[in-house]
Amino acid sequence: MASAFEYAPAPESRSIVDIAPSYGLFIDGEFTDAADGKVFKTVSPSTEEVLSEVAQAGSEDVDRAVKAARKAFEKWSALPGSERAKYLFRIARIIQERSRELAVLETLDNGKPIKETRDADLPLVAAHFFYYAGWADKLEHAGFGADPRPLGVAGQVIPWNFPLLMLAWKIAPALATGNTVVLKPAETTPLSALFFADICRQAGLPKGVVNILPGYGGTGAALVAHQDVNKVAFTGSTAVGKEIARTVAGSRKKLTLELGGKGANIVFDDAPLDQAVEGIVNGIFFNQGQVCCAGSRLLVQESIQDELLDSLKRRLSTLRLGDPLDKNTDIGAINSEEQLSRITTLVEQGEAEGAERWSPACEIPSSGYWFAPTLFTNVTQAHRIARDEIFGPVLSVLTFRTPDEAVAKANNTPYGLSAGIWTEKGSRILAVANKLRAGVVWSNTFNKFDPTSPFGGYKESGFGREGGRHGLEAYLDV
């Protein structure tokens, strides 16, 4: 099908960001090579162009970074909260100042549309630092006792889907409460964390308070296992989360995990359909569906199934897939070859199990990693595409007849991160929300985030909350 509108290309200029040919580890305020000299390349997933070569931290580097963070902890935690606050306010302001540069960088390294990095990721990053800056000198008001103390050195491992935002979610509350951090960004998206190191320098942050160690899973495992780490925070897959839980078992390390999801987006027959369609699209195609809280299971009331699906398919036909730097792009690149093959495998299995696959006509660029928006109907709860987190632009459609059935189906998953409810009836929203075993429930909206609002999962979606007053607890000795 031909696109409804023809658009001229409207690419954001990449000249605003200056990517160095190589980056080191950021330890104790200095960029340094890995002890064993190892490096890895980071590529732009939309073009497969090598963006930079990055030092890969090994266990010796992890040890050095933890020592630096330990050394910095004494002074940092002893600072008056009001002084720590001012450092964080400075960081928030510098992020605001450099937000366009960081948005372009993130789009290049991650593959997500500039529209999203510019209008969602970066504003949320700055807001998160701004919010937690304000807590640094108000901890006695947060409900954790008169003088809550920090834990010490936090080891933090973050994913590639929202690289800088996940960094903000980890670092802002940790520093506000007086901890120091060693953070490992994902191997496919290390660059924005390394730019953040430069922001720490501009803000005059004391050396060793923030240490950044790019690397693969092995680096993360070494960090999590390090004896002198007091707190572990991880965002990523449920499988790795369970492995981390086993690693820290029997230690004194405080653990928070933000893991996978299989969010149900429930549409009742009285829902405002046009709004619901927008919400469904946002719920599963935001960031190419590479979102732990994605609304990847659409539960639609049987009586409106046909009408809703017609409307949804029409809407999907207007989505624009392509150059992530183009300001009109809705669907960018899949983050890596590995992720693309995982999505492909699960989708093939969906077809093999008898579900009906549909995608709009969609031109796929010749280089890079791409996956067309995909919709599955005739899905049963037993299908793997209804149970496993696909982490891609793939929506599984199931139906229900009664609210009770909707709730039962929504909860029929080991995950419990997010859910959506679409209905004009307020009491139904609240009744259904009460029954859902999920950490975030959006009604008549989806994928809304705010630094003041706690986020996190039930069941195998992890434990602990990030954001809001609740987000402080993960970094306090309470």
Next chain:
Amino acid sequence: MSEKTEKTERFDRLSVFKTYKLYVGGKFPRSESGRVYEVTDSKGNWLANVPLSSRKDARDAVVAARKAFGGWSGATAYNRGQILYRIAEMLEGRREQFVREVADSEGLSPAKAKSNTAKAAAVVDAAIDRWVWYAGWTDKIAQVVGGGNPVAGPYFNLSSPEPTGVVAVLAPQESSFLGLVSVIAPVIATGNTAVVVASEKSPLPALSLGEVLATSDLPGGVVNVLSGRTAEIATPLAAHQDVNAIDLAGADDVLAKELEIAAADNLKRVLRPQPVDEVDWSTTPGTDRMTAFLETKTVWHPTGSLGASGSAY
């Protein structure tokens, strides 16, 4: 050319005095009454002629504050926080000016000039940091004083703080800057708008603060600053039917009682002055100066029922 340079060097350059004016509705008017009064330093040396505000000026300020209330209270807490932080940024850049004004206003003898300046600098630093402290409160106060209530029935029940409206603020008489900031910031942090009566004896830092507020993205009318006789301006404010609350920090005991009686006419929320021996503006505040000017709104909504079965997961 060189001759001319030589010639001017024989004179000390004459400085340009600032005309101190009110700050009302984002503008800098003189008093409508045309009156001024003389402000001196602690040794009696002339510093400036400042507007001696009338009851009409007070009423104009209330109109400006009321007009600004809808926009300011409707702004997101995040936005208000950004603006309060911007005030701190702007003040930091004009730190030397305020150190001088505070030193003059709250001065010590010339022999101790150095230590006096150091003390004034500490006062100004504390005032800047106080804006930062309240900037952080804008999006947290609701999380500390509001919340869901577990009522014994099928209802969603949520209590949230809301600003009370236009607040008349009598700034402390002695602490002309740190005290002033300490009473203005908590009022506007939560979304109220303010009519501020500056320290009668030392109004210069307050009038200069208006210039900072005007360049900090703070919408005009959110803070209005009047100078003059506290009793003369406060009396019509306390009796004003479109003022929702009054902070009596700058009133003595006799005046405070009179104003509280007048305020009862439309049941203004009244924050009484602290006893003189307990006032210490340098200590970290609590939340009381914010909660004094907040209403609590509780919303009920039925949660409906899905039948007895529900979900056992």
